[in-house]
Amino acid sequence: MKNILVPTDFSKEAGYALQLAVDFAKKTNAKLSIIHVIEYYPTASFTTMGPAPESGMPADAFTAQMIEKVEKQFEELRSKEMFDGLDIETIVKIGNPYQNITKKIAALNADLVIMGSKGAHGMDEVMIGSNAERVVRYSKHPVITVKDPIRLEEIKSIAFATDYTETQENLLNHFDKLLEVLDAELYLVRVNTPYNFIPTRGAENNLREFAKKNHLVNVNVSTYDAYKEDAGISAFAEDNDIDLIAIGTHGRKGLMHTISGSIAEDLVNHTNKPVWTCHIK
Incomplete structure (x- = not known):
């Protein structure tokens, strides 16, 4: 950096x-x-x-x-x-x-x-x-x-939330740089919601393929069931004592933002965990 x-x-x-x-x-x-x-x-x-x-x-x-x-x-x-x-x-x-x-x-x-x-x-x-x-x-x-005090040496675990369905080159290039700085255990997490549900076995296999494709090593993969993505990510982080949440954002504007909202922004507003975000191209 x-x-x-x-x-x-x-x-x-x-x-x-x-x-x-x-x-x-x-x-x-x-x-x-x-x-x-x-x-x-x-x-x-x-x-x-x-x-x-x-x-x-x-x-x-x-x-x-x-x-x-x-x-x-x-x-x-x-x-x-x-x-x-x-x-x-x-x-x-x-x-x-x-x-x-x-x-x-x-x-x-x-x-x-x-x-x-x-x-x-x-x-x-x-x-x-x-x-x-x-x-x-x-x-x-x-x-x-x-939102709360945190030191660099205290960040020992990261939950990277992804649905692994799109190209995330920009996001992952920056995320790799973060991993170079932090000595932290990495969790790849997909949140299952009632309207976007994939069985655990299939979702975790997809997460492993995502990790392999993007050269992410020593990764834990998990799914988490929740009614909303942001609530699920936050709950996973609390349940697993995660120190930092990482997620991509699309940067939608105008009507598209009003309709779709932003999981990343909701997390920033609602969780007390530090949140790392970066634009998905």
Whole structure:
């Protein structure tokens, strides 16, 4: 790995993501880029960073004040011992968080993006979503989302969820790079649902063929029955004490996304396990 990107809002979840990114950077000698986006639009009266400028305060002055505040936060962050020996850069942008994050991913050609996520449930999931969810949906680069503290050396098992029915070359090329970094036991998992059911023997044989075709060695194969794919993957991970879930995403947009949804996004929203995702081409 050469470049790792960590978006931060200085929350505790972002801190968990940053610690994991530091572990990856030290293991791979990668450059670590940390980006914060000030979500501020001059025409708005309120933003996620707080109220817009008070009457009489020029927008440029307010923006400069916010940038100064973030730069101080980054200065305090860079002084921490955890960054010793690392090549790091800190970036401050203004505007739409998702757009700025994705532009930076492309500019860096990032090998890995690690983001904190609070998740979303119920109406919050429908009405709001999250920047992490959107990055997971559309990014052509691998993304790990983190909700709880986890260190690199603690990732000893990975559940790779697949239905093995399509070409996954882009996904597996990136997944191989992840396996090179982690010393972890690998499980290939297919979730059986009432509307997409294959008997265990046939499904596990297909998983073994998938592993052989893609040169995945020392692999455990399993099926898991559930009403929904994301719930099944999450339950399998809980039942088998899995440390990291890996899954591909199609990056569907518009009506197709509304109809089909995304198993990967649902996992990011609902499971407390770290989730590695990458686009299937």
